[in-house]
Amino acid sequence: MATYDIAVIGNGLLGSAALRHLTVSCPKLKVCGIGPAEPRDRKTHQGVFASHYDQGRITRILDPSPLWGKLARESIARYSDIEAESGVGFHHRVGCLRATDIAERVADIDACAAAYEPPYKRLDAAGCKQAYPFLAFSDEFVAWDEAGEAGYINPRQLIEAQLKAAAKGGATIIREIVESLESCGDGVSVQTREGSVLRARKALLTAGGYSNTLLRRKLDMPTKSHTILLAELPPEEIEGLRGMPSIISSFDHLEVESLYMLPPVLYPDGKTYIKLGPSGRDEQFFDAMENDRELAPWFKSDGNPLTAADLKAALHRMIPNLKVLSYQTVPCLITYSAHGNPYIDALEAGRLYVTTAGNGMGAKSSDEIGRIGALLCATGEWHSDLNREDFRAVYMDGGRK
Ligand SMILES: Cc1cc2nc3c(=O)[nH]c(=O)nc-3n(C[C@H](O)[C@H](O)[C@H](O)COP(=O)(O)OP(=O)(O)OC[C@H]3O[C@@H](n4cnc5c(N)ncnc54)[C@H](O)[C@@H]3O)c2cc1C
Known part of the structure; x- marks a missing residue:
């Protein structure tokens, strides 16, 4: 079974940025980005979709x-x-x-x-x-x-650029859909719809509008x-x-x-x-x-x-x-998020992290949002002079991290 230090789930705008930053800032870590490419035909597509299938996002x-x-x-x-x-x-x-x-x-x-x-x-x-x-x-x-x-x-080309740079830096890109994400031992177990199973010490969830489908306790999103x-x-x-x-x-x-x-x-x-x-x-x-x-x-x-x-x-x-x-x-x-800022937080410290909720404005800022999420996941520390409390995850049951 393949094992990684960090598995980034979702190769969209935030995930691809996070993956590249992991390869730049933590080159010794073994990292992968798991997520499908854009559907060829959305009318007949059977898998997940995303918010970036377009040629333009304002910056x-x-x-x-x-x-x-x-x-x-x-x-x-x-x-x-x-x-x-x-x-x-x-x-x-x-x-x-x-x-x-x-x-x-x-x-x-x-x-x-x-x-x-x-x-x-x-x-x-x-x-x-x-x-x-x-x-x-x-x-x-x-x-x-x-x-x-x-x-x-161009959001499609930004993702292509981030993933190319991440792959050059040693990241593995896995073009599959995550079906389940479970805590196991001292890490996580990830199972894909295509049948792969892999283990990672930590996971960073960046599945955009689908992030709640992989969480038992749902985020207010x-x-x-x-x-x-x-x-x-x-x-x-x-x-x-x-x-x-x-x-x-x-x-x-x-x-x-x-x-x-x-x-x-x-x-x-x-x-x-x-x-x-x-x-x-x-x-x-x-x-x-x-x-x-x-x-x-x-x-x-x-x-x-x-x-x-x-x-x-x-x-x-x-x-x-x-x-x-x-x-x-x-x-x-x-x-969207409950407070209008992205969620960048530890859901289970040392194991499961989240970077999601672009609030309709995340494309232009995806590199910095992904960087903060990647470094929080890798180091457990907040690497930004923005206030960490402004990015806390809020759950649907009203709880906050
Ligand atoms: C019409 C429209 C216009 C916009 N205009 C702007 C703009 O002008 N400027 C701006 O800055 N922002 C804009 N945005 C917002 C911006 O596009 C989003 O904030 C951004 O796409 C969010 O990035 P993300 O990575 O969170 O989600 P996405 O880009 O949706 O990526 C999520 C990824 O997760 C993957 N995924 C989902 N489920 C799974 C799973 N189970 N397993 C593995 N992978 C999974 C998907 O395949 C996808 O690649 C706009 C959004 C829309 C919809």
Whole structure:
């Protein structure tokens, strides 16, 4: 039977980052990452799904939460090293425009800007019109136009880069689905659906929205469905929107309270799409899941058509006269925590650790979240100047670690 010092369960954004950091910081440890690759066809797929099957995730430092601003800043600072180490590019510096008229958010984002000093300009409606003539906003909002490293990352390519670098550092990648995770002797026993059994001194659980399926005592982790819209653009629109930044806006669309939007991005089908989704609007809860099959019908669907219609209206309000060739809607999943920060904690000290709950914002910051989780698991110590209490796991029964 194969034995490891640490088994990371889930080769997604957080797991692949954790695995790479284990190989960098603890090169003597024998480590593996267990988790399947992306399904070839989600409609017929029989296994688990994930929250990263896409070509774009917005990256930026400015955030109403200083904790998230710091996680992003630390991660973004390492993007170019990860690209160089792996030979896989994933980072696009197109900038990020954030617009809001919510007073408390204005003060919080200004505080984040003062603390972390990313390059940005404050714009009003006239400034926005001048910088981005294709966007339509009415007056009375504040926008931060973040430059520098802000823009978007390709989550598939970031995972590929992390796993390549981890494998180069000696990690074993096992493309199987974990069926059970049990304490045994002075470690854990892991059994996969494909029939493998392995032992590890410690396990780090990073299975995203599926993490509760492997735990007897369930984490308080509201896992919610999320619908995105892809609008296919003709060549002249792609050209006309050159220079478009990633956008986060809680202003001026009647249909959705708040939305995020990426500039035109090339997808694997050879077509170029603008992608947008609603922030803070999720349709269905999948709490305390007993098994992964509960999520399959959602991932095999085309998402929620009502949300898709609202996103379509918001897109055309924000970019008037936009010519679109076709629309697609795609289902996704967002995994929240009780306190809005990721869970990075020891569930059984010395044996079982967790790093999960990206709260819809985890992609850009995955390298730092994974690093903190990896080092906590390897050393039992907290290696960050962020407050450990802010990341404590909370259980569904109300208990905290
Ligand atoms: C539509 C959408 C838009 C988003 N936009 C942004 C954005 O713009 N910027 C941003 O920063 N973040 C964004 N996010 C959030 C970000 O994608 C997530 O926070 C991130 O994917 C979480 O990473 P994770 O590793 O926890 O989970 P995942 O990326 O879902 O990875 C979990 C992994 O665990 C594996 N797994 C599951 N069960 C098992 C099992 N039993 N055995 C083995 N492996 C298992 C899965 O195969 C998967 O690979 C968005 C999310 C969605 C859904």
